Amino acid sequence: MSHANERLFDHQLAREVKLRKSRAERDKRMPLKDAIAEFVxxxxxxxxxxxxxxxxxxAAFWEIGRQRKKDLVGIFTPGGMNTAWHEFGGMEGCHVAYVGVEMRGLISPFRRGVQNGTLKVYSxxxxxxxxxxxxxxxKGLNYVACKSMLGTDIMKTNPYIREAEDPFTGEPVCLVPAMYPDVAIIHVHHADKFGNGRIWGPAVNDTSICIAAHKVIVTCERIVDTLDIRTNPYQVIVPHYCVDAVCEVPYxxxxxxxxxxxxxxxxxxxxxVRLEWKTPESTKEWYEKYILGTKDHFEMIQLIAEDEGMNxxxxxxxxxxxxxxxSFYGLGTWGIGGEREWKYEEVAKRAI
Amino acid sequence: MNEVQYTPRELLACVAARLISDGESVFVGTGLPLVGALLAHKLHAPNMMAIYECGAVDPEPRVLPWSVACSWTYHKAPTILSMTSVFGHSRAGYADVGFLGGAQIDMYGNINATCIGDYDNPKVRLTGSGGANDIASLCGKVIFMGLHLPERFPEKCDYITTPGFLDGPGARERAGLVGGGPWRVISHLGVMGFDEETCRMKLISYHPGVTPDVVQQFTGFELIIPDDVTETPKPTEEELRVLREEVDPNQLFVF
Structure with missing residues (x-):
């Protein structure tokens, strides 16, 4: 088995993987546990x-932790709390644009890992x-020529990008190759059972990611009828043909x-971020209690709610x-409601 | 004497707000820049437009966003774009001011947000660039905000995450960068700019209670101190009122 980094920029492999995917509208719904077990x-x-x-x-990230997946390679643009995986063998290296939670602070497990060399930063x-x-x-491009990162130490600590001369103007440009991650998990507001995923808010990079990645798991707040998607396709950022699994995960x-x-x-x-993960010992304690010690996302929310003493x-x-x-945006079916209302109510009730 | 009372962070926020002109588009980084931008909007720049790296543009700034991607950054926004779009629009010329923080800034305005110490064997690993590199590469001009300590204002950054004037005059052009580069540095001791000829950091004004000597002592390199440096005007009662009552009533950032 090749290392993830060898596959990351291989556009031929990425195409082969996608040629093999079925385009048929299949019911891809499955429990989150099964989707993580099969596709990660x-x-x-x-x-x-x-x-x-x-x-x-x-929810999917915590589930990856629960299933004790090993040696993943993270691509962080930006990266969040799942960097705690590496202290439990879950992550061996990463490609970093940003890891942290803004002014809430640095994420200690990530910082510790890089400082003591147990978490590699590949680029x-x-x-x-x-x-x-x-x-x-x-977009089907081998690479793009851009004006970011030029002149800085990022050029020296990223082996994948390079400076070149723009053949049209002669000025320096930074060449960035197309990246094809092995797996992406995208959380959306609504999805139908085939995997068409709709969001409200910024897509950030998700329209690109779902096509770039070899395997795509869609988790959604709510499964909706496919007619609902097909009559309002404008905010659909994930088309069904790139999706391997659909999981309904409220919250x-x-x-x-x-x-x-x-x-x-x-x-x-x-x-x-500031207290519980400060040391490896306290991180382990937190991780064992909330991630490994719970059977699913909802049990974890309930545990947290009990600690906080509030819903x-x-x-x-x-x-x-x-x-x-x-509802302010007149998005009709966007609000929480319809046939799945009970599920939200149920979770909210349990979270007291 | 009836002196106006304020904290250092409040002064920083007010100074930051004054640097934003009405009608400008501002690419906002997290933390104090958020406060400065919102304060400017409420005071003298009602037509200012905020851009956030998650893809949000021109929200109605009602409440401080708690993050550069949270729902307040697209509260009643006319459109919500993607990350490549907002950086692309900056390259196209739609972003006037970039507002950044970071761990270190050197005499040419280069910023480090990646690591303290040797990159391969870091003493402290920091967050990494995020959108800062793109903002400083592509926006019209850049304002930096941070604490003023010798180790945070070193002669040379341990790692250049975000380009200032790199190694001096002409370096940005040689590197192929499009934006104008660093414009102002706001610290808790003063406001700095950059010398047009040498591209080195120079003092513009020192904050009340501080002297140019003190600013120099807390700077890890030789600061250019022109004869015409002045004292930074204190926050006015109106500035403080808007800041305390409307911008950050819960003292999330300014305390």
């Missing part, structure tokens, strides 16, 4: 989607550079932000409504 293999490169802590597939990027690398894969971005639905659990993120989900929904109430 040890040693895969896995790309962050959404904006790490905004519409990130957190440095800027957000724009890495985004263009994924965009090139989606799947928790403790991150899900635009129009629920806000960050700010207090939890700050506590975890975290209801609280985050109210916060989010202030910023962008989905």
């Amino acid at each position: 293999q040890d040693g895969d490169s896995i790309v962050e989607t959404g904006f790490a802590y905004v519409r990130g597939p957190m 440095e990027w800027s957000h724009g550079g890495l985004a263009l690398s994924l965009l090139a894969a989606e 799947g971005a928790y403790p991150g932000d899900m635009p129009g639905m629920y806000y960050f659990d700010r207090r939890l993120q700050e506590r975890v 975290v989900i209801d609280y985050l929904k109210k916060l989010e409504q202030l910023a962008c109430d989905a």
Whole structure:
């Protein structure tokens, strides 16, 4: 088996993989556990989607931790809390544009890993550079010539990009090759059973990622009828033919932000990042209690809610409504409702 | 005497806000830049437009976004784009000011956000570039905000994540960078700019209670101190009122 980095920029391999995929509209729904077990293999490169802590597939990331996947290679644009994996053998290296949670701080497991050499950094990027690398894969380009990263140490610490002379103008440009990660997990608001995924809010890089990646798992807040998608296709960022599995995971971005639905659990993120993960010992304690010690995402939310002594989900929904109430945008079926209403109510009730 | 009372961070936010003109588009980084941009919008730049790297453009700034990608960054935004789009629009010329932070800034305005110490064997590993490199490569001009300590203002950064004037006059052009590069540095001791000939950092104004000597002592390289340096005007009551009551009433960033 080749190392993930050998596959990462191989456009011929990426094409072969996609030629083999079925285009048929199949019912791809499955439990999250099965999807992770089947489509995330040890040693895969896995790309962050959404904006790490905004519409990130957190439930799926925790599940990867629970299943003790080994030696993944992370692609962080930006990277969030799943960098804790590496202290438990889950991640051996990474390609970094950004890892952190802004002013909430650095993520200690990542910092420790790089400082003591247990987590390799294979390449440095800027957000724009890495985004263009994924965009090139989606647009069918071998590489793009851009004006980012030039003149800086990023050029020296990234073996994949290079400076060249623009053949048209003669000026220096930075060449960024197309990147094809092994696996991507994309969390969306709505998906149909075939994998067409619809979001509200910024796509960030997800339209590129779903075409670039070899394997795509879609997790969604709610499964909707395919007619719902086909009569309103404008915000669909993932087309069904690139998708391998669809999992309905309400609150799947928790403790991150899900635009129009629920806000960050700010207090939890700050506590975890600043305190609980400060040392390897405390990280291990947290990880064993909340990730390995729970059977699924909902049990984890419930455990956190009990610790906080409040209904975290209801609280985050109210916060989010202030910023962008989905119904405000006249998006009709966007609001939480319909046949799956009970599921949200159920989770919210359990989260007291 | 009835002196206006304020904290160092409040002064920073007010100074940052004053540097933004009405009608400018501002690429906003996380933390204090968010506060400065929102304060400017509420005070003297109602037509200012914010851009965020997640793909949000021109939201109605009502409340401080808690992150550069959270839902407040696209609150009533006219359109929501993607990451490659907003950086592409910056290259095209639609971003006037970039607003950044970082761990180190050197005398040519190069910024380090990657590591302290040797890259291969870092003493402290930091976050990495994020959008900072792209913002400084592509935007019209860049404002840096940070704490003023000798190790944070070294002669040379341990790692250049984000380009300033690189190694001096003409270097940006030789490297092929399009944006104008660093314009202002706001620290808790003063406001700095860059000398047009040498591209080296120079003092523009020192904050109340500080002297140019103190600024120099806390700088790891020789700062150009022109004769016409002045004291930074104190925050006005109106600035402080808007900052405390409307921009950051919960003291998330400014305390």
